[in-house]
Amino acid sequence: MTKKIHTKRRDFLFTATYTIGAVGVGATIWPLIDQMNPDSSVKALATTEVDVSNIEPGTSITVLWRGKPIFIRRRTQEEIKEASEVDLKDLKHPEKDSDRAKNPEWLVMVGVCTHLGCVPLGEKGEYKGWFCPCHGSHYDTSGRIRKGPAPINLEIPKYEFVDNNTIKIG
Amino acid sequence: MSETKYIPKSKFGKWFDSRLPLLTLSHHLTSYPTPKNLNYWWTFGGILTFCLMTQIVTGIILAMHYVAHTDHAFESIEHIMRDINYGWLIRYVHSNGASMFFLAVYIHIFRGLYFGSYKAPREMIWITGLIIYLLMMATAFMGYVLPWGQMSFWGATVITNLFSAIPLIGESITGWLWGGFSVDNPTLNRFYSLHYLLPFLIFGLVVLHIWSLHIPGNNNPVGIDVKKNSNETMPFHPYMVMKDLVALLTFILIFFGFVFFLPNVLGHPDNYIPADPLVTPAHIVPEWYLLPFYAILRAIPSKLGGVIFMFASIFILMALPWLDSSKVRSSSFRPIYRKFFWVLVFVVILLGYLGAKPPEGIYLILARIGTAYYFIHFLVLLPLLGRYEKTDPLPMSIADPVLHKPGIVDKFKEMAGSYEGENVGTFK
Numbered sequence: 001m002t003k004k005i006h007t008k009r010r011d012f013l014f015t016a017t018y019t020i021g022a023v024g025v026g027a028t029i030w031p032l033i034d035q036m037n038p039d040s041s042v043k044a045l046a047t048t049e050v051d052v053s054n055i056e057p058g059t060s061i062t063v064l065w066r067g068k069p070i071f072i073r074r075r076t077q078e079e080i081k082e083a084s085e086v087d088l089k090d091l092k093h094p095e096k097d098s099d100r101a102k103n104p105e106w107l108v109m110v111g112v113c114t115h116l117g118c119v120p121l122g123e124k125g126e127y128k129g130w131f132c133p134c135h136g137s138h139y140d141t142s143g144r145i146r147k148g149p150a151p152i153n154l155e156i157p158k159y160e161f162v163d164n165n166t167i168k169i170g
Numbered sequence: 171m172s173e174t175k176y177i178p179k180s181k182f183g184k185w186f187d188s189r190l191p192l193l194t195l196s197h198h199l200t201s202y203p204t205p206k207n208l209n210y211w212w213t214f215g216g217i218l219t220f221c222l223m224t225q226i227v228t229g230i231i232l233a234m235h236y237v238a239h240t241d242h243a244f245e246s247i248e249h250i251m252r253d254i255n256y257g258w259l260i261r262y263v264h265s266n267g268a269s270m271f272f273l274a275v276y277i278h279i280f281r282g283l284y285f286g287s288y289k290a291p292r293e294m295i296w297i298t299g300l301i302i303y304l305l306m307m308a309t310a311f312m313g314y315v316l317p318w319g320q321m322s323f324w325g326a327t328v329i330t331n332l333f334s335a336i337p338l339i340g341e342s343i344t345g346w347l348w349g350g351f352s353v354d355n356p357t358l359n360r361f362y363s364l365h366y367l368l369p370f371l372i373f374g375l376v377v378l379h380i381w382s383l384h385i386p387g388n389n390n391p392v393g394i395d396v397k398k399n400s401n402e403t404m405p406f407h408p409y410m411v412m413k414d415l416v417a418l419l420t421f422i423l424i425f426f427g428f429v430f431f432l433p434n435v436l437g438h439p440d441n442y443i444p445a446d447p448l449v450t451p452a453h454i455v456p457e458w459y460l461l462p463f464y465a466i467l468r469a470i471p472s473k474l475g476g477v478i479f480m481f482a483s484i485f486i487l488m489a490l491p492w493l494d495s496s497k498v499r500s501s502s503f504r505p506i507y508r509k510f511f512w513v514l515v516f517v518v519i520l521l522g523y524l525g526a527k528p529p530e531g532i533y534l535i536l537a538r539i540g541t542a543y544y545f546i547h548f549l550v551l552l553p554l555l556g557r558y559e560k561t562d563p564l565p566m567s568i569a570d571p572v573l574h575k576p577g578i579v580d581k582f583k584e585m586a587g588s589y590e591g592e593n594v595g596t597f598k
Contacts, residue, residue: 033346036360042350062448067352069448112352115473117331118324118450134328134454135468136529151335151473 042066047170049162052106060122062111065169069111069119070157071130072167075141080104082128083142093152097142100156108159108167109143115150130154198384203403204410205390207568211285212388212410213417214278215380220418221271222376226369228264229313236316238362240355243318244444262433268310269436270425272459275303284511286499287389293491294382300487302375307460309368312361314457319441324454326353326361332467335477352447392568393500402568453528461525462518466544468529469537479541486548493548495556502571503562507555510547517543 048065052072055061060073075083083097084104101107111130113120118134125131126147127140137148144153159169176197178187187193235254237246250257279299282288288296315326330347334340349356387398396402404410428436436458440451456464463480470476486493501508521540527533565571 036349036356037346038348038350039356042354042356064448067350067354067447115331116328117334117352118328118454119448120450133450133452134324149468149471149473149476 047168050167050169051165052167053165057105063169065110065157070169071107071109071111071122071143071154073107073109073122074105075101075107079128079141083140083144086140086142086144090146092145095142095144095153100142100144100153103161106167107141107143108157108169110155110157112155113137113150114145114152114154115148120154200405200407202384202387202406203398204388204406205396205568206402206404206409207390207392207572208388208410208413209391210413210417211277211281211391213414214274214281216414217274217418217421218271218278219376220421221267221274222369222372224267225264225271226373228260228267229366229369231260232264233366236362238316238359240318240358240445243316243358247317259429262429266425266428266433266436268313269457269459270421270428271306272310274421275306276459279303280515283514284501284508285389285391286393286494286496286501288491289494289497289499290491291386292383292389295379296491297488298375298379298382300484302372302379304484305368305372305375309365309372310457310459312365312368314441315358315361316365317441318358318445320443320445320449320451321438321441321454323353323445323447324450325456326357328454329456330357332477332480335474337474354447389499390568391500391502392565392571393498393503394564394568396568455526458522458526461523462521463525465521465525465537466541468525469534469541479545483541483544486545490548490552494552496552496559496561498561498564503564504555504559505562506559507552510551510555514544514547517547 045066048063048070050061050063050070050072052061052074055072055074057074058076058079060071062069062071064070080097080101083101086097088094088096098104100109111119113132113134115132115135115137118132120130120132120137120139122130125138127138129141129143129146130139131137132139132148132150135149137150138146139150139154140146142153143156145151157169159167162168176194178184178193183193232250235246235250235257237243247261250261252258254260282296282299311325311329315322330344330353333343333347336343345351347357348354349360387396387403390396438455443451455461463483466483467476467480470479496504496507498504501511517540521537521544524533524537524540529537565574
């Protein structure tokens with residue numbers, strides 16, 4: 001009888017020791033893993049302001065934001081028309097053009113293919129939008145995925161017009 | 171091992187060996203019994219050891235001159251190439267050495283596949299070997315990023331983005347790998363650190379690989395068990411050492427043929443353009459040794475699917491000792507498997523070719539067929555063959571296939587005649 005009690009007591013001590021040990025190991029390892037995450041100085045560079053007064057309709061510029069290219073395109077009326085007339089049922093990742101470009105003339109997107117991160121080429125591909133040369137994804141004039149391996153549309157970053165000529169990204 | 175116990179001759183030897191048995195280890199390694207019918211396909215273990223040592227030595231030297239920073243990495247490589255004494259030689263040996271390492275490891279792996287070296291009781295040799303191969307791929311990939319050329323940057327971008335395919339946690343994983351929002355200086359720095367570390371992990375695994383080899387001993391071209399320390403085996407030194415050296419020197423000739431005459435033929439010219447995060451090269455390709463897997467990645471028309479199939483194509487090999495249920499090891503006695511083996515070799519080479527081509531039209535169709543075949547080979551053909559293939563009768567000993575060849579006695583008589591002239595009559 002006493003023996004049985006002793007065993008239980010020992011089991012409890014073992015379990016408690018393992019548990020505390022596991023928590024300790026976890027707490028020790030976490031800083032070693034977390035140090036690889038984006039650091040404060042990287043996160044601090046979170047916004048970029050861009051002067052867009054020189055962009056003519058039908059042209060675009062590429063700026064760097066958080067190490068990634070941002071496409072800023074001033075679209076032509078044709079492109080806007082084409083983008084807004086697409087039936088949402090034809091889209092792999094259905095999004096309205098009006099939701100993607102608040103001001104239909106300006107399309108601001110992260111210029112990184114949602115497949116494996118290459119930079120798509122502008123005014124190329126079967127939908128006259130963007131075409132990724134790496135693995136053949138075609139995007140339309142709203143940056144929506146139409147054909148190829150990419151799973152979703154080109155990402156829209158957080159941005160706002162500070163005034164008529166300046167866009168603040170981030 | 172079944173060898174006789176080693177006792178050092180000298181008094182000091184006895185004293186030393188009883189405290190640190192290095193002499194026993196050395197005796198074990200030199201007298202290690204090897205089947206006497208091992209052919210030249212068995213020399214690649216030694217060649218691979220040479221490759222690993224070459225990469226470690228040249229790599230340590232390169233690390234003395236390389237600067238792991240996005241502003242200086244590309245220039246420091248050019249500095250090595252142009253200014254450092256023999257820097258060009260050491261870097262070309264290191265970069266071509268990676269290709270030669272993979273060439274040798276592919277021959278070594280296909281040798282294992284042909285002669286059934288992964289089967290019981292050698293499963294752990296096979297699995298430690300595959301872990302070495304995985305670490306080699308990770309090391310080579312991170313090493314290719316270090317020169318910070320266009321292919322370095324975009325290769326790193328594409329490969330790290332593979333992890334973004336994982337649902338829910340994918341984005342956090344890529345951020346963690348990059349240390350930022352894209353491949354940048356923190357990424358380069360950590361890749362350098364890990365590129366320096368992994369070869370030593372590989373070295374540790376090589377020790378385990380050889381350890382697990384020395385328990386059952388070598389497989390052999392006939393694939394039947396040999397009786398150790400019988401007339402079927404020979405000590406590793408000097409017999410296999412000399413054979414390995416002949417093969418190694420031939421290998422070195424080819425290796426340095428590349429280093430001196432075609433040092434850039436296996437690389438991509440775009441990697442001599444400094445990395446530019448705004449412009450993706452028109453055609454991104456990985457190094458040649460990763461192309462079959464790249465073809466599989468692109469053959470699947472879904473992001474997550476492609477990533478899963480690519481990793482599965484490597485991890486499926488871990489299960490090979492259990493997928494191939496045939497008890498006969500060597501393909502010499504498996505008439506049907508032997509044919510499928512060569513089809514597999516052809517398909518893997520074809521996938522490598524397709525991995526270098528754009529993923530469209532006929533290339534894409536062939537890549538899909540090749541990918542399907544690759545998985546069918548391991549998941550369907552091997553289990554079926556293990557059950558239904560009628561194998562040829564196995565010889566009683568490894569000497570049988572040589573001694574019992576038709577006409578072998580006549581041949582001996584003829585040879586003896588040419589040496590001994592008239593006395594040939596006494597040879598029976």
